Amino acid sequence: MDAILLQTLNGLDKGAAYALIALGLTLIFGTLGVVNFAHGALFMIGSFCAVTLQRLLSISYTTIDPEKTDFLGNPAKIETPYIEGWFGPEIGAAIIDWSVPLAIIFAIPIMVTLGFIMERGLIKHFYNRPHADQILVTFGLAIVLQEIIKYYFGANPIPTPAPTAFKGSLDIGVMIGFDPNAIIYPIWRLIYFVFSLIVIGGIFAFLRFTTFGMVVRAGMADRETVGLLGINIDKRFTIMFGIAAAVAGLAGVMYTPINSPNYEFGMEFLVLSFVVVVVGGMGSLPGAVMAGFLLGILGSFASMNEVKQIFPGIDQIIIYLVAIIILLVRPRGLMGRKGVMEE
Amino acid sequence: MLGLNNRDTRFFLIVIALTLFTPFLLQPFPEGSAMAQFNAGYPDLMQRFAIYGIFAIGFNILLGLTGYLSFGHAAFLGVGSYSAVWMFKLLSLNVIPGIILAVIVSGIFALIIGYISLRRSGIYFSILTLAFAQMSFNLAYSVLTPITNGETGLQIRLNDPRILDGEGASQYTNLFGLDMSSSFKLAMGDYVFTFNAGYYFCAIIAIAAFYLSLRIFRSPFGLMLRAVKSNQHRMNYTGLNTRPYTLAAFVISGMYAGLAGGLLAAMDPLAGAERMQWTASGEVVLMTILGGTGTLMGPILGAGFIKYFENIFSKINDNILHAWFSALPDGLEGFLVTIIHPFVGKGWHLTLGLVFMLVVIFLPGGLVEGGQRIKTMFSRKKNSDAASDVKPAE
Incomplete structure (x- = not known):
């Protein structure tokens, strides 16, 4: 029992990162209809905002x-x-000491501005081009962003510690009645998880309960009609792109203490996040979040020794395997809407 | 000739000539001159031109004709490399069995992956192939270590069985006794030209591969693949099952990748898992798009362009830059060096990314389209009637 709980917890922080990136990807895809391969680079730039602030x-x-x-x-x-x-x-x-949490404030304006520039300067011209072109141009952009970061920060991972107060681990098992030392969990990972829940909740509340969010949702459902009603939907979608960029950036900022960032940081996450989006269902926000956590936890279960003894190597491939099975048996993903990108 | 019409024959002959005279063409600057660093006529790089040319030609059969964007083609390259090295270890250091096995194994691999992935299209197809490639990469690194030798990579050893090789057989990869690494250097005045056995071996295979792709492009099968690209739904509505055609294209391009992998191993008998990583798959996408998707010459141009810049551009360092601009006043020299510095040497990926973005944005047809536009621009000035019926020179 405690082993199961421990693996679930272990999967949460990775799952939270997947969920945050996948949420941003889905926001961009749902609003602008653009497949953004540069989203991993945005995550990486977010993490380097934390590095920069610490250096400053x-x-x-x-x-x-x-x-x-x-x-x-x-x-x-x-x-x-x-x-x-x-x-x-x-x-x-x-x-x-608190530079990583402070970097949140520092990163938001940077990421939003970057998102605006990306959308207005590049993505805007690709609305009507095929998805393959969008993938390719954003892939090129990702390379450029990576190389710029590499030029200024070098190729080595840069350790960026969490505040001293949050270092160390928490014996969660004791709190809920298990033996001591059964479930030890680093505090910062717990904070990452809570933080991601807050961000995800914030995005959903924003879309659900504000007029702006309502218009955006309407635009996601039928862009043309919303435009005909005299609403400047493009402007709102650009803002949503900025928000999606900020979400990816924040996910990166908070991830730095867990894993020292280097310039290739985002690409590893991007590939997995794409798998997450596809599993969750293209264009479905709850699907992306759910699939993110699900795959994160599945990955951590697969790396248990007991499981590895039965299926050697399963921890390396579980996420891709799940994605392949889901794509073949349920083409629109777990929570995808019927008819959206089924082909 | 060879079942080609006049235009294609001429085109094919030009390609043959270019390939065979590569050691001359890539050595335009005399040895020891300031421009000698731009010479690309050394064996290692020429082999790479030919091998990655084959890889890109094969990828283009899938992407250019059917429009399916695979993000996992490097897996076939890796599988080809591994099987070739195993052949070198077990049978003989003669490259022929290794390359044949590489093509067969990667073909089987492509058949399985293609059969599953081609059930979906568009971005889902890309994700599926990416997932398969990443799975192969991860497995090659971890559980399959007995076969792939994990991070170290698979290499030949002196105590390998090599049952076909006799006592005095060569310890290097060879073609019936001709070492792949053996070269003949021809010095003409200041110029030194290197003729490498391995390069010519790759080049002849590349010419054959090119010929095959030319025939596929002109065949009814190729026409069917183009129809799939332009409107798959309509093909299905006419009662035609497109799956066998796309699967055949996928397997063919997988076998091309396997051939390239086998050749890589034949030139340097070493196979590592990093050849299968998705960044390697991304590279072949870059090559094909940069050169021109769906054109015959494009992928080769793209492969040559990227490999040339990878090897030559990345060698330019600050000293060389300073030497170039030394004639200028100091302030200007320093300024120019600072401006150019991020784009060369270790930063050549930045240049690649920028060029790639510019090509996707402004020249969706790649370098080939760029060449055509320039050609049209000039011919329009001479004869405005001729410009209207310029056909794409594939």
Whole structure:
């Protein structure tokens, strides 16, 4: 029992990342009808927003302390981040420590702007081109974005730690009545999961309960009619693209403590997220979220030793295998609407 | 000639000539001159031109004729490489059995994957092929290690059985005793031309592969595939089952990929799982689209373009840049070097991505379409009537 619970928990953080990226992909596909292969790159850029903020905050000035000497006997140089100079050492250190959560605020405007530029500058011209062209041009864009990041940040993964308060693990088993040490779970992963639930809930509430969301949903159902009613649906769809970019970016920001980002970070997630979208059903938002968590958890169950003994290598292929089976027996995905991209 | 009409015969002869004279054509600058780094006439790169040309020609039979965009073709290349290396280990270092087995195994592999994937079309087909390729890649890395030798990659060893090889047989891949790596260097003044056995072996196979694809393009079968691309529904409504045709195209292109994989192994007897990764599949898509989908020459051009830039562009470093602009004033020199620096050397992927995007946006027909547009522009000036019936020079 505790093993099952543990594997479910383990699958949640990966599943949450899949769900967030797949949600953005589906938003873009549902509104603009565009298959965005650059979405993984947006996730990656989000994670590098966290890296950048951490670096910006840690910019230091050097002072020479004549009292102390370093191991060579020279006067010691002390690096003090400017931020500690401005806010005092304690608050300054705390700000640097909390740079990953703070990067959320930093990343939102960047990602939204990037989304706007992408949509207006490139994607707009591809509405009426075949899906293959959209895949290809966004694939090219993904390469370009990756290479730009690689140029400035290098090819190696950059460790970006979580705040000290959230490091370490939580013994969840004890809280719900299991033996101690049966279910140990890193705190930050739990936070990632909760964060993703908040974001997903926020998106759904936004679409459900605001007038703007209502118009967008109407546009997803029948773009032409909404346009004929005198509503500038293109503008709203552009905003939705910005939001989808921000969701991918936030997923990236919060994922940095779990996995150090490098420039190829997004591509691994992109391939899996596409599988997630297809399994969930093209254009279905709840489907994308559900399939994301489902595949994340399935993946973690498949990597249990007991399962691996029966089916060697199953952990490597389970997600693709599920996708193939679902595509063959239920072409429109788990929760896809009838008639949407069934062919 | 060979069942081709006059126009195609001329075209085919040009391709043969270009392929056979590649060692001259790719060596336009004298040795030791400042431009010598742009020479591409060394064996390794020429072999790659031919091999990836075959890969792209095969991919084009699927994408160009039927319109199915496969994102998993590298799996067949990888399977071909593995089977060829196994042949080298077990039977003989003669390349013929290895390449034959590579084609057969990848064909069977393509038959299975194609049979399942072709039940869907459009983006679902892409995802299915991608899923299969990723599965093969992951398995090759993990569980199938006894067959694939995991991360190290499969390579030949001295104590391999090699039952067909005698005592004194060559320790390198060879064609009936002719080592693939053996080269003949011809020095003419400042120029040095290298004629490599492996390149000519690949080149002859590439010419055969090209001929086959030319025949497929002109055959009733090719016409049927084009009909599938332009309107599959209508084909189905006329009572025709299109699946066997698309499956045949898929298997043929898979066998081309396997042939390319086998040749890669024959030139350098080493097979690794990274050849099957989806980025490798993406590369062949890039080649085909960049050159021109559905044209005969396009994929070869695209493969040559990408491989050339991968090898030549990526070698340009800051010192070379400084040497180029050394005649300019210092400030301007530094400025130019800073501007160009991100696009060359390690950053050549950035150039590739940009070029690829520009091609998809402005030239959906690829480099071939670009060439045609330029041609039309000039011929229109001379004779405005002739411009209207310019046919695509496939």
